[in-house]
Amino acid sequence: MAEATTAADTAAGEAARRRELIEAAAGAVVAHADELTRLDQAIGDGDHGANMKRGAAAVIADVAAIAGKPWDEALKQVGMTLVMKVGGASGPLYGTLFLELGKAFATLPPGTAPDRAALAAGLERAIAAVKARGKSETGQKTMLDVLAPVAAALAAGEPAAAIAAVAADAAAATVPMRAIRGRASFLGDRSIGHMDPGARSSHIIVAALAERFAAPDGATQ
Amino acid sequence: MTEKATAKAASKADGAGKVGIVIVSHSPDVARGAADMVRQMVGDAVPLAFTGGNPDGGLGTSVGDILAAIDRAWSDKGVAILVDLGGAETNSEMAIELLPDGRRDRVVVCNAPIVEGAVMAATEAWGGASLDEVRRTAEELSPA
Numbered sequence: 001m002a003e004a005t006t007a008a009d010t011a012a013g014e015a016a017r018r019r020e021l022i023e024a025a026a027g028a029v030v031a032h033a034d035e036l037t038r039l040d041q042a043i044g045d046g047d048h049g050a051n052m053k054r055g056a057a058a059v060i061a062d063v064a065a066i067a068g069k070p071w072d073e074a075l076k077q078v079g080m081t082l083v084m085k086v087g088g089a090s091g092p093l094y095g096t097l098f099l100e101l102g103k104a105f106a107t108l109p110p111g112t113a114p115d116r117a118a119l120a121a122g123l124e125r126a127i128a129a130v131k132a133r134g135k136s137e138t139g140q141k142t143m144l145d146v147l148a149p150v151a152a153a154l155a156a157g158e159p160a161a162a163i164a165a166v167a168a169d170a171a172a173a174t175v176p177m178r179a180i181r182g183r184a185s186f187l188g189d190r191s192i193g194h195m196d197p198g199a200r201s202s203h204i205i206v207a208a209l210a211e212r213f214a215a216p217d218g219a220t221q
Numbered sequence: 222m223t224e225k226a227t228a229k230a231a232s233k234a235d236g237a238g239k240v241g242i243v244i245v246s247h248s249p250d251v252a253r254g255a256a257d258m259v260r261q262m263v264g265d266a267v268p269l270a271f272t273g274g275n276p277d278g279g280l281g282t283s284v285g286d287i288l289a290a291i292d293r294a295w296s297d298k299g300v301a302i303l304v305d306l307g308g309a310e311t312n313s314e315m316a317i318e319l320l321p322d323g324r325r326d327r328v329v330v331c332n333a334p335i336v337e338g339a340v341m342a343a344t345e346a347w348g349g350a351s352l353d354e355v356r357r358t359a360e361e362l363s364p365a
Contacts (some may be wrong), residue, residue, distance in 0.1 A: 041274055045306075047281060054277060084285050087275025089308035091284065092315035133311065182307055 011044040014113055018074050019067035021212055026063075027058035028208035029201065036204075039188070043184040047088050048197040055086040055094070071114055075102030089182065090198060093143065096133045100126035119154040127151055140180035141191060143198035146170040150206050164210035171203035172193060240346040241268035241294035243302045244339050245287055245309045246285045247280045249273035255303070255336045262340055263347040270294035282309045287316040291328060299327035299352030301359065302338040327352065333359040 029036075029052050037049030058081050059066065079099030083091050104122030105114050109211060113123065127147050138148045144145045146167050154165040172195065179191035181200070241260035242259060246252040259269055264338060270293035275281025287302075288307075294300055304310045310330055317328045331338050342359040350358070 045280075047279075050279075051275070051281065054275075083319075084283075085276050087277065087279070087281035087283055087308075087312075089306075089311040090309045095315065133314070195333075 014071075015067050017113075018071065019063055020066060021209060022059060022063050022074075022078065024208045024212045025205045026059045028204050029053065029056035030060070032201075032204050036197050036201055039195055039200055042189055042194045043179065043191045044197060045088075045183050048090060048201065051086045051088040051090055051171075052094075052201055055082040055091060058082075058085040070111070071185045072102045072104075072106035072108070075099070075105060078102075090143075090201070093130055093134055093198070097147070098131050100129040116154065116157070120151060123147070123151040123154060134181060136181040139177070141174050141177035141184065141196045141199070142179075142181055143196070143202040145174050145177070145196070146199045146202035146206065150202075160210040160214035164207045164214075167203040167206040168211070171199045174199040222341075222352060238298060238349060239267045240298045240341045240342075240350065240352050241270070241291075241296040241300040242339060242346060243287070243290045243294045243300055243313075244271035244335065245282055245290070245302055245313050246271075246273040246305045246335060247282060247309060248305075249278075251305065251335070258336060259339050259343040263343045266340050267343050267346045268294040268296050268300075269343065281344050282312040284316045284319070287313055288319060291316065291320065291324075295324075297327075299329070299355075300341050301346070301352060301355045302328065302330045303333060303335045303342060304330060305335045305360065329356050330358040331356050333362045337362050 033049040033053035036052055037046055040046045040048035059078055062201055068075050075098050079095045083095030101122045104125045108118055136142050136144060138144045149166050149170045153163045174196040176192060177183045184191040244252050244255045252271040256269060256271040270290040272286040272290040276283045291300055302313045304313050313330050317325060338359040342355045345355045345358040
């Protein structure tokens, strides 16, 4: 009986944790939508902010149902919501990222909260899938230029604040890059001098999550 | 009935044997316009569907709408998708991945200009060509 109560408490705690992380990440995207739009107007078609906001708002609208599922299923649902709602290339790209992360967590023993090693391994797998989906590699002025160094910092055991700093530096490092993939590649050399909107949105999501992991109650390390 | 119309009517009878064509543009107007041009060439003899616009109806594409379009244009011989810019391609590839087993490997995205590619692909499909042949014909329009 006592054990059952403990398990129920743990499950409720995990659900609350998922809700907190989802709301932090999706909320940050919504809050920065105008900035993402401005970045995308400079070198793209100007829809990244509105598209990401639509996807993030759809995730928030469904957060209770999503957070109530185990980690793997919750992440898959986040991914599928982004795939169906975003409406630009960022939908399948971010959707694939979270879908694959969910698939990676599905290989953990049932009821296990992913630890740092699982997250690092899952992110590695998810990044490989995003590369395939976008037919892209790092160094081409995309979200991958933020996600890859973040995954490396995570695997290296860096604390959350340091990982957020890595993401910020990585997004800034896309400014002098020349776009090879995506709409910005049409601009060629004129894409140089602007931060990549996808790199910035990845930084926003990583920073929001890192802040929650750095919080005193952030035990999901 | 003109000779051409008769031919179309005749081929309509075995329309199920033609590769289907799906047109995916960021713009609903472009998608509809390209589909009109396809219809002018092949009438109703080839399964054809088009979609454009994001889930809010603005410029963009929607994976759900692409899946529905693939369903409308479904043929057991397969479906060739013609797209415009990057997001249409990425969302179409995502939609293909979400198709059930048995359908997933019978849908391709053609690397071709959307209007010319759709017309060429549909014309080839009308002649009863395989999915591979339809795709190759559309892609002849693209620089290697």
